[in-house]
Amino acid sequence: xxxxxxxxxxxxxxxxxxxxxxxxxxxxxxxxxxxxxxxxxxxxxxxxxxxxxxxxxxxxxxxxxxxxxxxxxxxxxxxxxxxxxxxxxxxxxxxxxxxxxxxxxxxxxxxxxxxxxxxxxxxxxxxxxxxxxxxxxxxxxxxxxxxxxxxxxxxxxxxxxxxxxxxxxxxxxxxxxxxxxxxxxxxxxxxxxxxxxxxxxxxxxxxxxxxxxxxxxxxxxxxxxxxxxxxxxxxxxxxxxxxxxxxxxxxxxxxxxxxxxxxxxxxxxxxxxxxxxxxxxxxxxxxxxxxxxxxxxxxxxxxxxxxxxxxxxxxxxxxxxxxxxxxxxxxxxxxxxxxxxxxxxxxxxxxxxxxxxxxxxx
Ligand code: SAM
Ligand code: DTB
Ligand code: SF4
Numbered sequence: 001x002x003x004x005x006x007x008x009x010x011x012x013x014x015x016x017x018x019x020x021x022x023x024x025x026x027x028x029x030x031x032x033x034x035x036x037x038x039x040x041x042x043x044x045x046x047x048x049x050x051x052x053x054x055x056x057x058x059x060x061x062x063x064x065x066x067x068x069x070x071x072x073x074x075x076x077x078x079x080x081x082x083x084x085x086x087x088x089x090x091x092x093x094x095x096x097x098x099x100x101x102x103x104x105x106x107x108x109x110x111x112x113x114x115x116x117x118x119x120x121x122x123x124x125x126x127x128x129x130x131x132x133x134x135x136x137x138x139x140x141x142x143x144x145x146x147x148x149x150x151x152x153x154x155x156x157x158x159x160x161x162x163x164x165x166x167x168x169x170x171x172x173x174x175x176x177x178x179x180x181x182x183x184x185x186x187x188x189x190x191x192x193x194x195x196x197x198x199x200x201x202x203x204x205x206x207x208x209x210x211x212x213x214x215x216x217x218x219x220x221x222x223x224x225x226x227x228x229x230x231x232x233x234x235x236x237x238x239x240x241x242x243x244x245x246x247x248x249x250x251x252x253x254x255x256x257x258x259x260x261x262x263x264x265x266x267x268x269x270x271x272x273x274x275x276x277x278x279x280x281x282x283x284x285x286x287x288x289x290x291x292x293x294x295x296x297x298x299x300x301x302x303x304x305x306x307x308x309x310x311x312x313x314x315x316x317x318x319x320x321x322x323x324x325x326x327x328x329x330x331x332x333x334x335x336x337x338x339x340x341x342x343x344x345x346x347x348x349x350x351x352x353x354x355x356x357x358x359x360x361x362x
Contacts, residue, residue: 013046014043014046014047014268014269016228016267016268016269017223017266018223018224018225018226018228019224020220020223020224020266021220022213022216022217022220025216025219025220025223025262025266026213026216028261028262028265028266029212029215029216029258029259029261029262033254033257033258036258036261036262036292037257037261037288037291037292039261039265040260040261040262040264040265040291040292040293041291041292041293043264043265043268043293044264044268044293044295046268047268047269048295049326050290050291050295051321051322051323051324052295052323052324052325052326053290053294053295053296053297053318053323053324053325053326054107054108054271054273054295054296054297054325054326055105055106055107055108055296055297055299055325055326056106056107056108056109056110056141056273056296056297056298056299057098057101057104057106057108057109057110057298057299057300058110058111058112058298058300058302058303058304058308059089059094059097059098059101059109059110059111059112059304060089060112060113060114060304060305061088061089061094061111061112061113061126061129062086062087062088062089062113062114062115062122063075063083063084063085063086063114063304063305064077064083064084064085064086064114064305065077065085065114066114066115066116067115067116067180068116068145068178068180068181069178069179069180070168070177070178071176071177071178071208071243071244071245072177072205072208072237072238072240072243072245073114073240073243074240074242074243074305074306075114075304075305076114076243079240079242079243079244080242081240081241081242081243082241082242083305085114088113088122088125091125091128091129091132094111094129094132094133095129095132095133095136098132098133098136098138099136101138101299101300102136102137102138104299104300104311105299105325106138106299106300107138107139107325107326107327107328108138108139108140108141108161108162109133109136109138109139109140109141110141110142110143110162110164110201110298111126111129111133111140111141111142111143112142112143112144112164112304113126113142113143113144113145115144115145116145116146116180116181117144117145117146117147117148117151118144118145118147118151123151123154126142126144126155126158127154127155127157127158129142130142130155130158130159130160131158131159134158134159134161137328138328139161139162139328140159140160140161140162141160141161141162141163141164141201141231142155142160142162142163142164143163143164143165143201146181146185146188146189147163147189147192147193148192149192152192152193152195152196152198153196155196155198156196156197156198160198161198161199162198162199162200162201162230162231163193163198163199163200163201164201164202164231164233165186165189165190165193165200165201165202166186166202166203166204166205166233166235167183167186167187167190167202167203167204167218167221167222168186168204168205168208168218169204169205169208169210169214169215169218170210170213170214170215170217170218170221171183171217171221172214172217173208173210173211173214174186176208176209177208177245190202190225190229194225194226194227199230199231200225200227200229200230200231201229201230201231201232201233202222202229202231202232202233203222203229203231203232203233203234203235203263203273203275204218204222204233204234204235205235205236205237205276206234206235206236206237206251206255206256206259207236207237207248207249207250207251207256207277208237208245208248209245209248209249212255215259215262216262219259219262219263219266219267220266222263222266222267223266223267228267228269228270229267229270230270230271231270231271231273231296232263232267232270232271232272232273233273233275233296234256234259234260234263234272234273234274234275234294235275235276235277236251236256236275236276236277236278236280236281237251237276237277238276238277238279238280238303238306240306250280253281253282253285253288256285256289257285257288257289257292258292260272260274260289260292260293260294261292261293263293264292264293264294265293271295271296272293272294272295272296273294273296273297273298274286274289274290274294274296274297275297275298275303276298276303276306276308278297278298278308278309279306279307279308279309283317283320286317287317287321290321290323295326297314299311299314
């Protein structure tokens with residue numbers, strides 16, 4: 001796939017707010033669907049090119065045997081999912097996989113470990129993974145569970161760009177899904193990551209059995225953090241046989257799109273990632289998610305342990321939709337969004353391919 005670029009911009013029409021109320025969020029969520037889509041798509045166009053989608057690739061660097069009891073997860077030692085646990089992967093294998101991902105157009109490499117928190121003895125290897133993947137010219141992301149003050153310093157010094165730590169659902173519903181840690185533990189680690197100067201990736205799951213209010217409260221919590229997470233992954237539950245949530249009711253696709261749209265409106269400059277669950281989504285649902293403001297996906301044929309659509313299917317979908325992979329900010333030869341914004345001051349868009357005044361040929 002060809003790679004094109006766009007960067008996020010600020011725009012006076014969408015001040016970045018941290019004082020959302022549930023009532024305001026609910027009113028947006030409940031808008032007539034067409035009005036909600038129009039609003040979310042308008043926000044997206046003021047900050048991003050609507051026809052570019054960021055490609056992130058996941059790798060499970062330590063699979064299974066996790067001490068936590070997250071009800072949705074194949075990797076918890078508390079559930080009989082049949083997954084074989086493995087040791088921490090060797091550095092060379094991680095780098096080989098990262099090179100392959102880069103060749104397939106991924107710009108961000110996300111490494112996940114099935115840990116409650118990393119052990120001191122593992123940190124040197126993890127640090128070497130961050131340094132090695134960064135040296136390939138990719139953005140790095142890690143998700144390793146809860147972090148101590150010492151861990152965040154080591155990861156920051158290694159040059160880690162992003163840390164993923166999802167709040168998953170509302171504070172009210174959290175204890176129904178996870179009993180081995182609390183919502184407050186999650187927020188503590190997020191605060192430590194932010195304090196250390198590492199960018200935050202935090203989102204959640206739709207389809208755990210939560211109410212619509214839980215979904216809204218989850219997004220209000222994320223949007224009211226001192227700074228918005230730079231990445232907001234929205235996962236659709238992948239029901240894993242052997243987990244307590246294996247028989248959860250399927251999420252209605254229109255309801256799912258509403259969550260994406262609300263995330264876009266409340267966190268206008270964040271990447272909103274259409275994350276787990278795409279194998280079960282129709283092309284039409286994914287297209288609606290992109291229209292509603294999703295501008296990032298996981299590429300490749302596996303997530304951590306579960307299936308993902310894979311390169312061929314995504315190429316077909318992107319081709320039908322006229323979507324292209326987004327390049328890394330600041331890569332040589334790329335026009336910046338600020339340039340585009342100046343060029344398009346009259347029309348108010350960020351210089352999108354669909355804009356009639358576009359002159360830059362993107
Ligand atoms: N152990 C780390 C942690 O929990 O932060 C990192 C890995 S964990 C698998 C990362 C995230 O993946 C979870 O927080 C959850 O949001 C998502 N996830 C895990 N299993 C899932 C499933 N079956 N369906 C959808 N999302 C899932
Ligand atoms: C996120 O929000 N979703 C990713 C990533 N962050 C770490 C993980 C999805 C996992 C899906 C289930 C699996 O592969 O086991
Ligand atoms: Fe462990 Fe993360 Fe899975 Fe929870 S979601 S069981 S912490 S790997």
